[in-house]
Amino acid sequence: MIETGRAGRWVRVAVCAAAIVLSAARCGRPGAPRPSSAAGPKSMGWVLVDVESFFCGACLEPLLEFCRAVPARIQEDRLRGILVFGAGSSSEDAGIRSQIVKAKWRGFSQANDIRFPALADADRVFRGTLKTGAGLLIFAEETRTVRWYPLPLSKPRLEEVLRILLN
């Protein structure tokens, strides 16, 4: 028998609200409470690096500055590098160029204590994206948005990125 009194209505409202909240949490809807489980979605960042800048110390200094500000654990968990080829690289040698830039990155990242792994943009998807030596593509779970941050970052922008990545 279905309870139709005032108390029954409150029970139904509470059950519906709980279902909506749980559903929203699973879908990551804006404003929904964040899941406490570590397995839940996390904000991520892609660090785009122009490999032509490897030879220009000043060009990559903003990247190193950013890396110094991000804790090693966050770099390892939340960041991935994308090594972007410059216009001078022909498509015919994409395979060998990918191997070369990944090898260079190993030396550069070890010497500068950079912790995030990097992948080569073998199909030139990101060519033309970078006007400076490096930039960040941040996937913010909280707001379900993707934001672009060219490096160097101002202090407020750095704090914003760190807040997103630490969330």
Add this chain to the structure above:
Amino acid sequence: MNMRRIFLAFLFAALVLVPAYVAGRGDAVRKVSLEEVLSIGGLEDQALFQWTGVATDGAGNIYVLDAMDYSLKKFGPDGRLLKKAGRKGQGPGEFMAPRLLACSGERLYATDQNVFGVYVFDRELRFLGKIPCPSLILALAALGDGRLAVAAMGVGSPGKVLVLDPDGRVQSEFIPSGGPGKGVLVDSMSFAQDGDGQFYVAFLFRDSVEKWSREGTRLWSKAFLGQKTIATTEVQSLALPSETCFKDVALDAFGHVFVLGGRVSKHPSRDVYVLDKYGALLTTFTLPEPSHCLHIDGRNYLYARANDGLTLKKYRILYD
């Protein structure tokens, strides 16, 4: 005892001088080709990441500066890594942007792109000190008696070649002209010095190779690329030269001048122009891969870049 000395001298001449003469044939060279004899560094072995400067000693050891991991490395004649020194920094023995390297006797001389001076190491890569220099350095040669020759960068003034004593005092200087054109970096050059103390200068952004006496007199000037003007590009409202003509110059044991062409060559950064000591073009040949520099040791082995700096190749020079 005397007979023994004469015999040894004769043996030396037979073993060293005669093959050298046959191989080199003075200035009668019509063709030069390369035979690869050693390759250091590759895609997986992490021996080199982006080498910049190279030098060799009389024992066949190879010394390399690596800009990617801020290091100075010593390889044996067989290409095995023997020692590594240096790290990122501005302290003794540290580098921010290692560039040029030269070896003379027991000493190695290294430059850092943004440092006014030359770092000195011994052949075991121990840091010994720094020789001051009044400007940034674009080219470097060890003259064998503790003195150094450097190409000093000119900003607002022409670039110069300076000869420094072991304490960094300027002993002599001259200003290679290189032809028309003024501005930042247009005087960038590389050079090599022969046994008579004469300089061969190749300009990075000018179609000009010159020979200068040790007293600072220009002996000849040659152009090979048909470049009449200096191409520039604007970087932050500064007009900077953009098209490289000649990247490096080196001498072989016979006094031939090897000039590495730059971006405007038919095969960019691969064409090598071989001149005699009077500036006559004897022949050209093409490196298998683009290189930023050339080094030729006392036994006529040529060293150049491959795999965009991951690999150092050593070639035997074959003369015809």
